[in-house]
Amino acid sequence: MSQPHAPASQLLERSRPLFAHPRLLIAGQVDDDYPRTLLQQSADSTWFLTDYSRFRPQATGSDGLDIRFGHQLEAGETPWEGLLLYLPKAKAEAQFLLAQLTPLLTPGAPIWLVGDNRGGIKGAEKLLAPYCSKVRKQDSARRCSLYQGLLDQAVAPFALDAWFGEYTLPLGEQTLRIQALPGVFSAAELDEGSRLLLDHLPPLRGRVLDLGCGAGVIGAVLKQRHPDIALELADINALALASASRTLAINGLEGNVYPSDGYSDVAPGLQHIITNPPFHAGLNTHYQATEQMMLQAPRQLAKGGDLLLVANAFLRYPPFLDQAFGPHGWQILAQSSKFKLYLAR
Incomplete structure (x- = not known):
């Protein structure tokens, strides 16, 4: 059954004939299944997603x-004749996708950019300026706007390597190199929550999952400190997965x-699930995915296995840990002024 359309897609429905191109390419942060209608x-149209949950x-x-699904779309036998981009929440990811x-695309192809007025869509003209000499607002409703331009500027071939940023992470006498694509969590530096987690790691063995791996910082440190573990890194973001793979490879892990x-x-x-889960989805604070992750953790763990989770201190996660592991099955292993590190077994 088709899900209710989000405001951006409701806006697009008003102008559906615009998108009746024989080869339309749709990409970006899509919150519903409306692109299926356009396909x-x-x-011969295509919907390219970087979000595995979508x-x-x-x-x-x-x-x-x-x-x-992926971090890079392979070229088709013939070019696409139009691009509809739902604005990603990170400006850098929008630039990467464009x-x-x-x-x-074929020269002269229309490019549409749609998004929430609170989420950066008002910068559409600057985003499209390298590709379109003229950009105009096509429509506005539901607190969303639709912009259109024509691809009339020369574009350089895409070079994936040029989009990877890098920083170094000192760890005692050793240093890790972290590589990440735009918009990926921990792309520029180690965040305070992850540092708290890494500073209080218990001994590890067996299969270890870094869930929501981002740029692969936590997973790389786990493998460096415990070479014998069977490390797994999972994420819904294709750019994160590509980044984590690069981080591991460049460090010989x-x-x-x-x-x-x-x-x-x-x-x-x-044996271990280790995670610093996000709690934002688009413009909104979103807890459901992490709550479900906690509730389902026991069935994923081997006997005696544990969940190590770092979260903002204000988040009300203890009731879910009670439900999943029992009131005596978890503890606060460490905390700072902003974060708490939970260990549940």
Whole structure:
């Protein structure tokens, strides 16, 4: 059953004939399944997703629509004739997507950018300036706006390596190199919550999952300190997975990096689940994914296994730990003025 359309898609529905291109490319931060409607009206169109939680339910359809997941879209046999980009929450990710997708378009192709007025869409003209000499607002409603331009500027071939940022992380006598694509968590520095977690790591053994791995900082440190563990890194963000893979490789470390929406693709029998989960989704604070992760953790853990979770101190996670592990099955292992580190077994 089709889900209710988010405001940005409701705005697009008002102008649906605009998107009836034989080869339309749709990408960005999509919060519903409305692109399926657009794909069904345009032959040979493609929906490119970097969010596995959005891709996974769409990929199960049997209607033959071209829906792809990854950090980089492979060029088709012929160029796409239009690009509809739902504005990502991170400006740097929008720039990254435009840089890689515009070379896959025909010259003169229309480019549309749609998004929430509170989420940066008012900067559409600057975002599209390298590709379009003129950009105009096409429509506005539901606190969202739609901008349009034509690809009339020369675009350089996309070079993925140029988009990886790097910083070093001193760890005692050793140093890790962290590489990350734009918009990925821990892309520029180690955050305070992750540092608290790494400063209080208990001994590790067996299968260890870094859930919501981001740029792979936590996973890389785990493997460096405990070379014998079987390390797994999972995330819903394709850019994060590419970053984590690079971080491991550049430091000579091994781990199994794969997409997973929560535990959707994780095999049970883990000895340790270690996570610094996000609690923001788009413009809103969102707790449900982390709450479900806590409640489902016991069935993913081997006997005697544990969950190590760092979270903002104000988040009300203890009731969920009580429900999952029992009131005596968890403890606060460490805390700072902003964060708490929970250990549940």
